[in-house]
Amino acid sequence: MSMINYAAREISCKIVYYGPGLGGKTTNLEHVYGRVQPNTRGKLISLATETERTLFFDFLPVDLGTIRGFKTRFHLYTVPGQVYYNASRKLILKSVDGIVFVADSQVERMEANQEAMQNLYENMQEYGYDLSTMPFVIQYNKRDLPNAAPLPELQAALNPGFEVFETQRQRIAPDPYHAGENLIDQIPTGEWVERAPYFEAVAVTGDGVFDTLKAVSKLVLKTLA
């Protein structure tokens, strides 16, 4: 849950990077940590196993700028992607303001991606959070690998869209990040659906990392506006 501190003139929000094990969540945070000015970020805390797999979470606080005289401070968390760490994963989701789903583009990881997405829905539901109305973006990571699945396949599997029921929202909304594509659209069977904004990324080189972070941060701030 976002918190406004009037005394310190600071707004803080919580963003969680979710997704299958080894998808690149921790790598996203490491890149952000390495690239932002040291005076605009805190320490990167990683609770990890000996083999650098996330055990509980990674945490990085970053300031992304000032709005209306308030510093916007984002608390970035990653969850452990490995299936059996679900208890910790659920804890990290508590009071979340925005979610980045980091998918592993490799064909072999398609099933793991889908399982992680399903797990995200379930855990959100247990808290009574509604993913379809919450700031949510999807990152297709590891686009550099030769075995990366084509985008349309990933989109169909992981981002089919939530049905839009309110009639006043049933009109085409273009995707600001991809010319010629729409976020809200009518599908051939007649239903209106809204897809999450998506980004291609190569987290190891940093490609797409900030695009993803900026998009989700913007969505989070807009829910406060």
Place this chain on the structure above:
Amino acid sequence: MRSLQQFLYDSNARCAMLVDRSGQLVATVGEQPRFDATSFATLTAADFSANDQLARLIGETEFSSLFHQGEQESMYLVDIARRVILVVLFDNRTTLGLVRLKVKGTVEELARLFTAMFQRARDTKHQPNILAGAEDEIDRLFR
């Protein structure tokens, strides 16, 4: 906060911090910590929530306090009205027994304070929306 100061004085502890359950630092009293307080607050909340789950697994509803003992520095963490965590940092100049004894009254007082505060917040419901109409400014920030 007066009562926290009194507690530090009575118990000879170095510093007390209030951290909310989501990991935000609310207040620090006593010696200013020389470590990274933001990380500290996040880990405290994580520590507490992990222990809540452990408690549930063994059939307790919660562990209302936790104690971590070091060679020089130790810490004692207490739940306050299930809203906030009070963290007490202390060293060899005092003992866990004394800290625990002296903190009792403070915890009760803070619990009343926070319960009333959260009740008020619930009653008033709407906080002034400082970002209302700031869409353009948000767009510019993230261009």
